[in-house]
Amino acid sequence: MSEDTKNPATLLVHAGRNPLDNYGVVNVPPYRASTILFSCLDELEGHDPEHRAPRYGRRSTPSSLAFEDAVAALEGGHRAVVASSGLAAVTTALLAYAEAGSHLLVADTVYGPSRDFCDKVLARLGVTIEYVDPLIGADIAHKLRPETTAILLESPGSLTFEVQDIPAIASAAHNKGVAVLVDSTWSAGICSKPLDLGADIVIHAATKYFVGHADATLGVIVGTREGWQRVKTTALQLGQNVGGDDLYLAMRGLRTLAARMARHQETALALGHWLKGRAEVRRVLHPAFPDCPGHETWKRDFTGSSGLFTVELTKQPRAAVAALVDGMEQFGMGFSWGGFESLILPTDPRNIRTATPWAGTGTLIRLHAGLEDADDLIRDLEKGFARMKGAA
Numbered sequence: 001m002s003e004d005t006k007n008p009a010t011l012l013v014h015a016g017r018n019p020l021d022n023y024g025v026v027n028v029p030p031y032r033a034s035t036i037l038f039s040c041l042d043e044l045e046g047h048d049p050e051h052r053a054p055r056y057g058r059r060s061t062p063s064s065l066a067f068e069d070a071v072a073a074l075e076g077g078h079r080a081v082v083a084s085s086g087l088a089a090v091t092t093a094l095l096a097y098a099e100a101g102s103h104l105l106v107a108d109t110v111y112g113p114s115r116d117f118c119d120k121v122l123a124r125l126g127v128t129i130e131y132v133d134p135l136i137g138a139d140i141a142h143k144l145r146p147e148t149t150a151i152l153l154e155s156p157g158s159l160t161f162e163v164q165d166i167p168a169i170a171s172a173a174h175n176k177g178v179a180v181l182v183d184s185t186w187s188a189g190i191c192s193k194p195l196d197l198g199a200d201i202v203i204h205a206a207t208k209y210f211v212g213h214a215d216a217t218l219g220v221i222v223g224t225r226e227g228w229q230r231v232k233t234t235a236l237q238l239g240q241n242v243g244g245d246d247l248y249l250a251m252r253g254l255r256t257l258a259a260r261m262a263r264h265q266e267t268a269l270a271l272g273h274w275l276k277g278r279a280e281v282r283r284v285l286h287p288a289f290p291d292c293p294g295h296e297t298w299k300r301d302f303t304g305s306s307g308l309f310t311v312e313l314t315k316q317p318r319a320a321v322a323a324l325v326d327g328m329e330q331f332g333m334g335f336s337w338g339g340f341e342s343l344i345l346p347t348d349p350r351n352i353r354t355a356t357p358w359a360g361t362g363t364l365i366r367l368h369a370g371l372e373d374a375d376d377l378i379r380d381l382e383k384g385f386a387r388m389k390g391a392a
Contacts, residue, residue, distance in 0.1 A: 008074060009258035012074065012257050013255055015074065015254075016028070016068075016069040016070030016071075017066060027248070027251065027252060027255075028063060028251055030063055030247065030248035032245070033054070033244070034057040034058070036054050038055075050079075057241075058239060059236060061247075066251060067080075067250055067251050068220065070251065071204070071210070071222055071254070074254075075195055075202050076195050077223055079223070080223075081220065082206075082220050082235075082241075082247070083221065083235065083242070084241065085207065085217045085219050086185060086205020086208070086218075086219040087205070089220060089221050090114045090203055091114075091117050093201050093203055094118070094122065095234050096231045098149065098150070100125060101126055102127050102128070102147055102149040103130065103148045103149065104148070104150050104152065105130050105143055105144070105151040106118055106130070106131050106152045107151075107152065108133060108355040109157025109356075110154040110157070110183065115352055128147075131355040134154075134157050134162040134164050134356070135164070135293055136169070137168040137169065140169050141176075144176045148176065150178060150180070151169060151173050151178060152181045155182060155183075155184065156186050159347050159364070159366060160285055160364075161294075161309060162293040163287050163295065164297070165294075165297050166182060167197050167198050181199070181200065182194040182203065183204075183205075184202050184204060185209070186306050188204070188257060188306060188338075189204070189257075190258060190303075191305055195222070195224065200226070201221060204221075206218045206219055206250050208336065208337055209260070210250050210254055210338075211250050213340060214336065215249060216246040216249040218246050218247070261304070263371050264307030265304050265305050267370070267377065268286065268305065268306065268307040269286075270374040270378070271367065271369055271374065271377060272286045272288070274381075275311050279314075281311055281313060281314075282312045284309065284310075284312075285310040285311065287302065307337075307370065308337050308368050309367060310364050311364070311367060313365060314362055315362050320388045320391045321388070323387040323388050324385065325345075327383070328344055328380055330372055331343060331344040331367070331377070331381075332344070339370065340371045341368075342367070343367070345365070345367075346365055349364070
């Protein structure tokens with residue numbers, strides 16, 4: 001495929017595959033392998049600094065290389081590294097930059113389990129973790145220390161969707177030789193390009209939109225050349241590995257990602273506009289809506305949006321929340337998101353914020369707009385609000 005191919009829809013159809021390598025088979029088949037045979041001693045002893053030749057199933061297979069190449073092309077990075085889950089991708093990237101005595105800056109709105117790893121694992125290893133306001137922007141320069149090695153962002157932020165100023169943060173960081181890591185799962189490589197904005201590492205929970213069908217768990221990290229080399233080394237040391245069948249599902253999901261993301265975006269925006277007109281709703285925390293912190297940054301740095309957002313309702317008792325969520329017909333209630341199905345989940349960020357305590361007083365409900373018809377989802381929510389009102 002030509003390097004000039006920039007449109008994600010076209011890129012995602014062709015990236016990471018060469019049917020001639022697989023007897024004309026359109027999709028890269030799932031390679032299941034531990035032992036990989038060498039043809040001669042020279043091949044066994046050969047030096048492969050780019051890790052392009054499969055040598056052992058845990059290190060790489062044609063399945064992992066194909067998926068990594070496709071995601072790296074999507075993000076515009078040097079190379080990619082797979083991990084066993086989205087959280088494993090975050091922790092691997094952090095460990096690539098953390099060492100005893102180092103200092104990490106972390107946006108206060110990162111994914112809860114990422115925060116847990118920082119607080120309970122990295123801190124135990126002698127790493128100092130400092131949480132910062134996700135909207136800090138260029139002022140992050142005042143937080144940098146001589147021992148600061150990396151900054152972890154998640155943009156938009158988990159649960160409350162603050163959009164971070166990556167160019168300003170990256171400029172301040174790079175002036176001090178500090179790396180910038182961005183969890184960009186929400187954008188799925190479609191809505192924003194953190195590497196183009198100055199990031200060194202981009203992290204995805206491929207479990208979400210890349211797989212797209214809620215049936216596999218894996219993560220992927222994309223980096224600049226220097227960033228990739230650090231992360232690849234760490235991933236090998238940690239034994240990070242993804243099986244061929246899960247990689248096949250992820251690669252198959254990539255082929256339809258652009259089409260699915262367009263539908264997720266369209267439906268989420270329709271739901272958001274409808275919700276804004278409801279008396280039960282205080283605000284819609286969706287980066288495309290003015291009430292969302294960082295909305296102006298979203299307009300500058302993003303080309304679209306996905307299907308995940310949060311709505312702040314008027315304060316509701318637990319019985320009313322239960323009446324809302326328990327009777328849903330189209331929205332399922334469960335963790336994760338990014339599949340074809342719509343999801344609803346009550347949430348509360350107060351216990352996982354320290355630098356910027358959550359000041360909202362309403363009830364937060366996170367929604368994922370799936371691939372169902374928007375009118376059917378609106379009717380489901382309308383019935384839910386009626387139940388909620390009756391139970392309040």
